[in-house]
Amino acid sequence: MAPTPNGHGGGWCDTIAKRYFHDATRILYWYHLVEHIWATGRVLYPDEAQAKSWVSRCEDVLMESSGIGLLRFLRRSRQARAAEASSVESNALDDLIGYLAPRQAMTDYVEYKALGYAIGSGMMESTCKQMVCARLKGSGRQWSETGAVAMAALIGQRVNGAWDAFWTSRPLHRAAESPPFLRCTPSALLRAKNLNAPSTTRTLVSAG
Secondary structure, three states, X not given: OOEEEOOOOOHHHHHHHHHHOOOOXXXXXHHHHHHHHHHHHHHHOOOHHHHHHHHHHHHHHHHHHXXXXXXXXXXXXXXXXXXXXXXXXXXXXXXXXXXXXXHHHHOOXXXXXXXXXXXXXXXXXXXXXXXXXXXXXXXXXXXXXXXXXXXXXXXXXXXXXXXXXXXXXXXXXXXXXXXXXXXOXXXXXXXXXXXXXXXXXXXXXXXX
């Protein structure tokens, strides 16, 4: 199964994942979880140095034993503080536990690291910039949904280094059967390697 970084794990992410990535390994964005840990740490320890020490401890637990280990650590901390913690501190820990518990299945960072999976969103955000922003969001560019999806698909072939195999699998006799947004000349498609080529833009955008 291909890994799919899941950002902050919001409800809308569940909808997208179930619809488009139902067979993927979902991963909760590490740094977003750490942001939640920091928010709790600053409530528990107003002193920044103490908060940093507590957050570092949580990160160590997370790296060594994944989300399930951190959940156990937080629950033990909650019990240990029960007698003397203020309601604000208790609520902060409860909120963090309440955030992590339903997302535990997406926090097996030990396994993800062993498999070489990315646990942050940096690679995904960079891919979005290459596949969408750089080509589709230029000044004055307007796209229909069909045209934007078609161009993104072509850019995906280029970014993945699969352009030659893609074009080889599209013999010319099938061109007439292709959707309108792919009915362009071989030279125009090949020029899509240069995503800034004006001629490519004219050829593909006119059909979208």
